[in-house]
Amino acid sequence: MYNLHSHTFLSDGDLLPSEVAVRYHDKGYSIIAITDHADYSNIKQITKSIVEFCRRWPKDTGITVLAGIELTHLPPQQFKPLAALARRAGAQIIIAHGETPVEPVAKDTNHLSLLADIDILAHPGLISDSDAELAARRGIFLEVTSRSGHNQTNEHVVKQARKFSAKLILNNDSHSPEDIITPQQLIKVGRDAGLTQVEIDKIYTDVKEFLNKKERR
Numbered sequence: 001m002y003n004l005h006s007h008t009f010l011s012d013g014d015l016l017p018s019e020v021a022v023r024y025h026d027k028g029y030s031i032i033a034i035t036d037h038a039d040y041s042n043i044k045q046i047t048k049s050i051v052e053f054c055r056r057w058p059k060d061t062g063i064t065v066l067a068g069i070e071l072t073h074l075p076p077q078q079f080k081p082l083a084a085l086a087r088r089a090g091a092q093i094i095i096a097h098g099e100t101p102v103e104p105v106a107k108d109t110n111h112l113s114l115l116a117d118i119d120i121l122a123h124p125g126l127i128s129d130s131d132a133e134l135a136a137r138r139g140i141f142l143e144v145t146s147r148s149g150h151n152q153t154n155e156h157v158v159k160q161a162r163k164f165s166a167k168l169i170l171n172n173d174s175h176s177p178e179d180i181i182t183p184q185q186l187i188k189v190g191r192d193a194g195l196t197q198v199e200i201d202k203i204y205t206d207v208k209e210f211l212n213k214k215e216r217r
């Protein structure tokens with residue numbers, strides 16, 4: 001059981017990374033990623049902090065913590081250089097903060113982030129045909145989210161992924177203790193977005209394969 005999108009007080013979350021890990025473990029997860037919001041102002045510092053935290057997190061805690069980052073509200077041309085910088089600094093999971101319907105995200109964010117070295121396009125809102133097709137071609141996950149507001153377009157994201165055979169991922173985008181729902185509740189978010197059991201199983205297979213590849217690197 002995984003969740004590859006979570007925030008700590010290294011950006012706008014409420015909790016220390018250790019507490020995020022402990023609380024996810026308590027809810028039944030075995031692997032998470034810490035993916036705090038970043039732009040040019042903080043990317044070097046927080047990537048360094050998260051990478052060090054993950055490197056020192058003991059192997060015998062029952063939960064694996066991956067180092068990540070969420071590139072957020074960037075001028076869209078900055079996705080490429082910042083994804084490359086985060087990757088060089090050791091980020092394993094790179095998320096782009098997509099064109100959610102509830103925030104004024106810059107136009108072309110979905111498109112230009114999909115051309116950068118990202119793993120997941122979070123809450124891509126009313127993603128277009130051409131961008132869903134681009135995500136499929138580049139093997140980038142489109143996110144179905146439990147986060148209130150961002151979740152308004154989950155059904156559209158599912159339909160677009162189906163239409164172009166893009167990979168989907170279910171994520172929590174947690175900021176506070178109340179956001180840390182159980183894996184079963186996260187699966188229900190997928191069902192509410194219109195996913196069938198077969199499609200949900202496929203998500204877990206795809207994510208597992210993706211994580212295995214990361215580990216081999």
Ligand SMILES: [Zn+2]
Pocket residue numbers: 007012013037175
């Ligand atoms: Zn946030």
Ligand SMILES: [Zn+2]
Pocket residue numbers: 005006007070122173
């Ligand atoms: Zn987020």
